[in-house]
Amino acid sequence: MQFDSKIAVVIRTDLEVWQKLNVASFLASGIAAAFPECIGEPYLDGSGTPYQSLIGQPILIYGAPDRPAMSRALERALARNVKPAVYTEEMFKTAHDAANREAVKVVARADLNLVGIAMRAERKVIDKIVDGLKFHS
Numbered sequence: 778m779q780f781d782s783k784i785a786v787v788i789r790t791d792l793e794v795w796q797k798l799n800v801a802s803f804l805a806s807g808i809a810a811a812f813p814e815c816i817g818e819p820y821l822d823g824s825g826t827p828y829q830s831l832i833g834q835p836i837l838i839y840g841a842p843d844r845p846a847m848s849r850a851l852e853r854a855l856a857r858n859v860k861p862a863v864y865t866e867e868m869f870k871t872a873h874d875a876a877n878r879e880a881v882k883v884v885a886r887a888d889l890n891l892v893g894i895a896m897r898a899e900r901k902v903i904d905k906i907v908d909g910l911k912f913h914s
Contacts, residue, residue, distance in 0.1 A: 789893065
């Protein structure tokens with residue numbers, strides 16, 4: 778199935794595996810919160826056991842080799858009026874949501890130490906934002 782929109786998550790490749798998984802999870806939740814229409818129907822197995830709904834389209838995960846590549850993706854998104862979800866390195870040291878927001882709020886955009894961003898937009902727009910990045914391996 779071809780979707781009109783695309784969901785992309787960009788994660789800095791120099792993180793520990795647990796950090797990458799943590800960042801991807803938090804960022805996907807940001808997309809789900811911002812775009813409730815992308816959530817599919819609940820799941821049900823053959824025994825009748827119900828399960829939670831998931832985002833109903835693929836999420837493409839890209840790798841960014843360094844901080845400048847992360848910043849470039851952020852600036853490209855903002856220049857195209859795409860509001861991304863962000864995760865900064867400082868957020869690994871916080872213990873709750875309010876502290877996460879404060880860790881971002883006290884840093885100017887140009888100085889954000891981004892480790893991940895996620896966005897959902899038209900396919901062609903996302904392609905321009907992630908141009909030059911490869912799928913995360």
